[in-house]
Amino acid sequence: xxxxxxxxxxxxxxxxxxxxxxxxxxxxxxxxxxxxxxxxxxxxxxxxxxxxxxxxxxxxxxxxxxxxxxxxxxxxxxxxxxxxxxxxxxxxxxxxxxxxxxxxxxxxxxxxxxxxxxxxxxxxxxxxxxxxxxxxxxxxxxx
Numbered sequence: 001x002x003x004x005x006x007x008x009x010x011x012x013x014x015x016x017x018x019x020x021x022x023x024x025x026x027x028x029x030x031x032x033x034x035x036x037x038x039x040x041x042x043x044x045x046x047x048x049x050x051x052x053x054x055x056x057x058x059x060x061x062x063x064x065x066x067x068x069x070x071x072x073x074x075x076x077x078x079x080x081x082x083x084x085x086x087x088x089x090x091x092x093x094x095x096x097x098x099x100x101x102x103x104x105x106x107x108x109x110x111x112x113x114x115x116x117x118x119x120x121x122x123x124x125x126x127x128x129x130x131x132x133x134x135x136x137x138x139x140x141x142x143x
Contacts, residue, residue, distance in 0.1 A: 047099045050092040051084075051116055055124035058084030058117070063128060071129040077118075080125065084117045085110070 058080035066076045089096070089104050101109050 043098050046095050048120075050088060050095045051120045052124060054084040054088035054092070055080070055117060055121045056128075057087045058082070058121065059125045059128045066129070071125055077121065080121055081114060081117050084121065084124075085114055088113060088117065 061083040062076050062080045065079060066073070069076055096104065096113075101113065104110055104113070
């Protein structure tokens with residue numbers, strides 16, 4: 001009798017990605033340092049909070065598709081990233097300016113923000129993916 005371990009694998013992937021997500025703000029800080037921008041701790045925290053909120057919005061927007069395809073599906077991750085990027089740019093322009101992103105259309109700005117979102121997204125997706133409301137398949141039959 002085959003055993004479906006995909007929920008365990010999905011959870012493991014999300015947790016591994018969450019561990020990597022801690023590098024989102026440091027990556028932006030390093031990019032800023034190369035451009036001569038210094039982020040204070042307060043600015044870093046404000047940027048991280050904005051990234052977290054944007055990633056949560058992206059994850060929530062993809063709940064329906066994730067229920068069908070799974071949270072680790074490329075379409076779900078790409079969709080959540082796109083929603084989060086739009087949300088971040090539209091809702092937090094002042095925070096982005098404080099962090100040194102004066103013009104999101106400047107060369108490399110959107111790419112840096114996308115990378116930060118991709119690193120932060122697993123942390124936002126993990127609680128939503130763990131919710132019983134977003135299972136990847138039919139409920140287990142009662143014994």
